[in-house]
Amino acid sequence: MISKNLATEVLNIATETGADFAEIYLEEENTASIGVDNGKVESCNDSLTYGAGIRLLKGLQSVYGYTNDLTTKGLKKLAKDLSASFFGEREIELKTIKKVRAGKKHLPKIPYDTYPREKIVKMLKEASEVMKNYDESIVRTTAQFAYSNKKITIFNTDGKQFSDIRCRGRAALVAVASKDGKIETFYRAPGAQKGMEFFLEEVDLNQSAKEVAKSAVTMLSAKECPSGKMPVVIGSGFGGVVFHEACGHSLEASVVSKGLSVFSGKKSEKIASNIVSAVDDATIEGAWGSGNIDDEGNKTRRNVLIKNGILNSYLVDDFNGRRMNEKGNGATRRQSYKYEPTSRMSNTFILPGESTPDEIIADTEFGLYAKSMGGGSVNPATGEFNFAVNEGYLIQDGKITHPVKGATLIGSGKEVLLHVDRVGNDLKREQGMCGASSGMIPADVGQPTIRVSEITVGGTGGDMNNG
Amino acid sequence: MVKYKKIFKKAEEEKIEALELKIKKSNNFSFSFFNNEINSYKMSNSFVISARGIYNGKMGTADSEKYDKNTMDYIIARIKENAMLMDSEDEPLIFKGSKAYKRKNVFNKKLAATSAEEKVKKIKSLDKAIKKASDLITNVETHYYEAAEEYTILNSYGLKLTSKTNYALVYSSATADDETGETKVQTAYRFITDLDNIDEKIFAQEIVEKTISQFGSTPCASGKYKSVFSPKVTGALLSALLSNISAEQVQKKSSLLADKLGQKICSSKITVTESPLKRNPFFRYFDDEGVATYDKILIKNGVLQTYVYNLQTAHKDGVESTGNGYKARGKIDIGLVNVAMKPGRLNQQQLLEKLGKGIYIDEISGTHSGLHSQSGNFSLIASGFMIEDGKKGRPVALITIAGNIFDVFNDVIAVGNDVELQTDGYEVPSILIKQIAISGV
Known part of the structure; x- marks a missing residue:
């Protein structure tokens, strides 16, 4: 997008007042989206994201700016304006920039821009039809598809140039069921850092559509969820949002480095039960949260966060790593050039154990089976988390009985992992969008079926012990 | 140009x-x-x-x-x-x-x-x-x-x-x-x-x-409590309620407020306005379709006054756009600017005195996942204080409040005068409600 010579000039302007590091992040992303509402194409949009972010570091201070003006004049002006926030003498000077090869592990086999959009429309309409025809209580369906092709280039004062290409596609299915003055919605949104082959060969959208409609209809007849502390069996796949919220965010250097996390200074200490091991792995081929390099240019890795219950590693970016005397471990991400990068999760999941999901249920006398989880959030300083159960069932005498609605799981991240007493063998990852200071980024959450011996369930159905 | x-x-x-x-x-x-x-x-x-x-x-x-x-x-x-x-x-x-x-x-x-x-x-x-x-x-x-x-x-x-x-x-x-x-x-x-x-x-x-007032906070016993919600909590629940007055949701049968125009949808204590022309950071005099905006009453003494329209949905219903077409997700959606709930006469202390014995809910989190605007159901992590004899008592945390937004706004007994401007532009006071289900210990 810009030449090495221009990058060198801009970086040298940025560091003329004493910054000890500077970086230019350039991005061009084409995004297309198609929305089918009740079987009709109601929106179809293309959008072009284009710009550059320049970051200057000096000790523990960072200065960041961005612009869409990528002309020589525009970039030099931004670098000059940013450098005006420091008042020292030049400390570093960049002479040459060398390209670092990062690999091309996640390229699509069938790029979206070579695949006819009419065929995507046809696929969405079919899925809509499946949802609508599932039951007469389905009153509305939406099927959306979005894909993007993002090219990034990074130049920094270590004299390095990195680039990466990220192609992602995702479908989102929503079914709205209504009966007797009640409305329930359900959704599923499979995606990958792959091309159209993912939707042609790996996922069956019509099957997903059927399951979405079924869940929405099931929840119409769900009873109020009992509340109070009880054992909770959390289903595989998106159930991993528990780990993501309860623990993952609190392992990010952005909070750990400042002592603002419940897990600050806890490395090598026991933070989970012995049967819990968890990783953050941005190297999985074609996974939703993967990348060849992170957004600072570091090679991505498989970071083992927790090993047999012991805290093994944080997620570290180079800047926050300065407070911790650690180097970045390939976990730096950002939504776009409009965001300063920081430590984030990529594909984060609990590793499989030995029990089968059926054994775990059969072994539970009374509790909640949280089959499908919604999103959640956490306060990293206190570790308090909450997340919604989108599809839940009561477990009585080792059997799943009836569906329950309106449940939220709350607790403290410090405790919930210590209370995991069963880990299943059915590891599955699902796709989500994770929001934090560096924006909304695609991230996989995942886990096998697990059981937490005791967790607070918030519902409207009253205390289970008092009827 | x-x-x-x-x-x-x-x-x-x-x-x-x-x-x-x-x-x-x-x-x-x-x-x-x-x-x-x-x-x-x-x-x-x-x-x-x-x-x-x-x-x-x-x-x-x-x-x-x-x-x-x-x-x-x-x-x-x-x-x-x-x-x-x-x-x-x-x-x-x-x-x-x-x-x-x-x-x-x-x-x-x-x-x-x-x-x-x-x-x-x-x-x-x-x-x-x-x-x-x-x-x-x-x-x-x-x-x-x-x-x-x-x-x-x-x-x-x-x-x-x-x-x-x-x-x-x-x-x-x-x-x-x-x-x-x-x-x-x-x-x-x-x-x-x-x-x-x-x-x-x-x-x-x-x-x-x-x-520091949250030190020593613990969950309270599960049960139904008479409650005061802080402006922040009121704002979050009101925002979910109002997503149902979008004409698009109504036309597509995804709103529980369909066929409710002119009917009582919440307590008569509740009056809600939209004032895009108010001078504040959210001011808009035209929407994203170029339609002039205007100030209007959405809910008057509990009665639903209007749905809100963009050009498309207005055309379908044979009415004029209400100037609520705002761009989202690549198309013109329906949005609200500068929503306000009409304050009552009681300040927050008087509201707590009127509550007597119950709970004050100060903070909630997780509204993006635990608050479903279409079904109206919510279950959210919350914190606040026990209220005894109209005074703030011990701090409470790690509880959930759960219910349905339509029930909450039906159960409003009084509205405070402690209006606060929220970061999303909602200007709302505290509310006193008959009861809310709490999960604690």
Whole structure:
């Protein structure tokens, strides 16, 4: 997008007042989206994201700016304006920039821009039809598809140039069921850092559509969820949002480095039960949260966060790593050039154990089976988390009985992992969008079926012990 | 705007029946302090052009942050291709203009003219005041965020509207540890119109008080409680309720307020207005379709007064757009600007006295996942205080409040006068409600 010579000039302007590091992040992303509402194409949009972010570091201070003006004049002006926030003498000077090869592990086999959009429309309409025809209580369906092709280039004062290409596609299915003055919605949104082959060969959208409609209809007849502390069996796949919220965010250097996390200074200490091991792995081929390099240019890795219950590693970016005397471990991400990068999760999941999901249920006398989880959030300083159960069932005498609605799981991240007493063998990852200071980024959450011996369930159905 | 003329000309040549361009230029400036040291400093300028055009009887759209010699061709080609894929039966509409527009000059010149150094100095002083307010405070982070935007809509029918707005927000978070090693963190924010008038002491006291008053908090017993909800909680639930007055949701059978026009949908204590023309950071005198906005009553004494429309949904119902068409997710959705709930007569203390025995819910989290606007069901993590004899008692945390938003607003006994402007523009007071289900221990 810009030449090495221009990058060198801009970086040298940025560091003329004493910054000890500077970086230019350039991005061009084409995004297309198609929305089918009740079987009709109601929106179809293309959008072009284009710009550059320049970051200057000096000790523990960072200065960041961005612009869409990528002309020589525009970039030099931004670098000059940013450098005006420091008042020292030049400390570093960049002479040459060398390209670092990062690999091309996640390229699509069938790029979206070579695949006819009419065929995507046809696929969405079919899925809509499946949802609508599932039951007469389905009153509305939406099927959306979005894909993007993002090219990034990074130049920094270590004299390095990195680039990466990220192609992602995702479908989102929503079914709205209504009966007797009640409305329930359900959704599923499979995606990958792959091309159209993912939707042609790996996922069956019509099957997903059927399951979405079924869940929405099931929840119409769900009873109020009992509340109070009880054992909770959390289903595989998106159930991993528990780990993501309860623990993952609190392992990010952005909070750990400042002592603002419940897990600050806890490395090598026991933070989970012995049967819990968890990783953050941005190297999985074609996974939703993967990348060849992170957004600072570091090679991505498989970071083992927790090993047999012991805290093994944080997620570290180079800047926050300065407070911790650690180097970045390939976990730096950002939504776009409009965001300063920081430590984030990529594909984060609990590793499989030995029990089968059926054994775990059969072994539970009374509790909640949280089959499908919604999103959640956490306060990293206190570790308090909450997340919604989108599809839940009561477990009585080792059997799943009836569906329950309106449940939220709350607790403290410090405790919930210590209370995991069963880990299943059915590891599955699902796709989500994770929001934090560096924006909304695609991230996989995942886990096998697990059981937490005791967790607070918030519902409207009253205390289970008092009827 | 001369440079956009050729796009209209080219569009006409390419058989695009009508074209609309929206151009946004933004300048942002922000910085933050961590323990009174500046740790981040940001500035930016950005541009985006959003285009919609009618081609072959259908609407196509495209956006670009790049503006160079290829942008015109990109926009026109994308509009045409996207229009060809559309098969919605809705008639595509580009607006010829409202009879009158209530334009106001809301640009804060003083804020724009104040130097960055001056802003940094003032915020540093505020950050320091928070740390000084209590020995228990271990960490303070204070963020200053300022944004200015120039927004223009142009279309083939000669419509041309521009607006220039700016605002500043300060946001702090304070962490405190007590002697037992318990950690609490709370946040506070203010919209700033004049940096010379920041109520430094009051702001510092507010956030510190909020943080340390939560020490020793534990869950309360599960059960149904009479309750007062803070303005923040009221705002979040009201926002979910109002998503159901979108004409699109009603027309597509996804709203529980369908067929409820003119009917009582909540307690007669509740009156809600939308005032896009109010002078504040959210001011809008035209929506994203170029329709003039106006102030209106949405709910009067519990009775639903109107649905809100964009051009498309209004056309379908044979009414006029209410000026609520706002762009989201690549199409014109329906949104609200400057929603306010009419305050009652009681201040917060009087409201708590009226409550007598029950619980005050101060904070909630997780509304993006635990609050379902269509079914109205919610179950949210919450914290607050037990109320005994009308006074705040022990702090409560790690509980959930659960119920249905329609029931909550039906159960309102009284509305407070402690109106607060929320970060999403909702101006709402505390409310006293008959009962709420709490899960604790």
